[in-house]
Amino acid sequence: MTQDDRRRQLVGIGLRMLVERPIQELSVDEVAREAGISRGLLFHYFPNKTAFHDAVVAAAARRVVRNTAPDEGLAPAEAVAQFVARYYGQVDRRRDSYLALVFGSGAVGLGGEHVEGLRLAMAERILAVLDLDGDALPVAHGWTAYVEDRALRWSAVPEGERSRTLEEEVAHCVRALEALLAVR
Amino acid sequence: MTQDDRRRQLVGIGLRMLVERPIQELSVDEVAREAGISRGLLFHYFPNKTAFHDAVVAAAARRVVRNTAPDEGLAPAEAVAQFVARYYGQVDRRRDSYLALVFGSGAVGLGGEHVEGLRLAMAERILAVLDLDGDALPVAHGWTAYVEDRALRWSAVPEGERSRTLEEEVAHCVRALEALLAVR
Incomplete structure (x- = not known):
């Protein structure tokens, strides 16, 4: 395995564990054991536990961005709707892991960096889909926080x-975006 | 001092420290020293470090709610505007501590409980000010997340x-709330 392959493998194991527990309970020993390497070797790839947690949280954020991408070639309004539906599905399926990603990432720093990366990627996607310029970014970015808040409350209630x-x-949520853009 | 007084004093010291550092760096030893008591006695009032951190984060959330209350007797739209202005001021003055409160509270649990308490309190205030019923709660609640997102981005740029x-x-933000309520 190259160094990159090994790092990807370790982050992948961390990501699978993150589905079941919050990031601060992610055990480096368990991850090393599952990869079939020693704890010492893991620290060859990541300087410390925080760096490993950080890489896992960043990967979790990228996974949310990837899993919520709308299909190519849809009309703009349909693409927004499909993104929202996929985003709700993601939060609903992995609510604990999503909560840990957003509200628990302070465990690996001051907090907010990965959430900012996640929201920015989703907001930029919305601008691209709707062919809007950067002026609309604060609205699109804030709207992702609005959708997140609703999805978290909605998914807290049993199906x-x-x-x-x-x-x-x-x-x-689609109407909310239109309404917010109209008062930009 | 009564037990309640002592608990309040310790949480107050924690709150002051939270202005300077994220919650997970809050040292129980320093807090005990500043209160002039032993570490052991602190643990008489809080069963463990997590319980103390939890009490501090909950107090920080209550402080945001208190500091952003609009004056009594304003017209509804003015009250909403004053709340938003005070909220932006709060986030701007104490950005790091606010980030730690929202995104770092996972350090004391799965995350999200205190944020939920904060948003719910602010959303219920909006419903009361605008004399709206519970149907409007998801909109008002989501709007607090929208305002938070904008305030954090705005305050990230130097004055x-x-x-x-x-x-x-x-x-x-006032227009955004009206627009969101209109598409409820």
Whole structure:
């Protein structure tokens, strides 16, 4: 394995563990064991535990961006709707891991860097899809926080007890973006 | 001192320290020293370090709610504007501590509980000010996340280099709330 392959393998194991527990409970020993290497060798690839956690959280943020990409070739409004639906699905399927990613990343620093990277990537995607210029970035960026907040509250209620369907939430979020852009 | 007084004193010292550093760097030893008590006695009031951190973060969230309360007797739109202006001021003055509160609270749990308490308190205030019923809660709650996102980005730019004034931001956020409520 090259150094990059090994780093990717270790981060991948960390990512799988992050589905089950918050980042601060991610054990470097377990990760090394699963990779079949010693704890010492892991620290050859990452200078310390914080650096490893940081790489896992960054990868988790990139995964959310990747998993929520709309299909190519959709009309702009459809692409926004598909992004929102996929984003809700992601938060719903991996709520604990998402919470740890957003609100728990302070465990690996002052906090906010990875969330900022995540929101910026999603906001830039929205600008590209809607062919908007940078003036609209604060609105698109803030709107991702709005959608996140709604998705977290919506997914906190067990399926079957939710007062709104996914389709209603998606339709609202699409209208919300239009409404926010109109008062830019 | 009663037990409650002592707990309040210790949390107050923690709050002052939280202005300078993220929660996970809050040293229980330093807090005990400043209060003039032993580390052991501190653990008489809080079962462990996490419980102490948790109490400090909860107090920090309550402080944000208190510091952003609009004056009594304002017209609804003015009250919303004053809340937004005070909220931006709070985030701007204590940006690092706010980041630690929101994105770093995962250090004391799965994350999100204190943020949820903070947003809920602010959203309920908005409903009360505008005399809206609970149907509007998801919009008001999500809007607090939208305002937070904008305030964090705005305050990240040094004063004098910001592309929008505080007044423009406040006016936008007030219009944004109206726009979101209209597409509820």
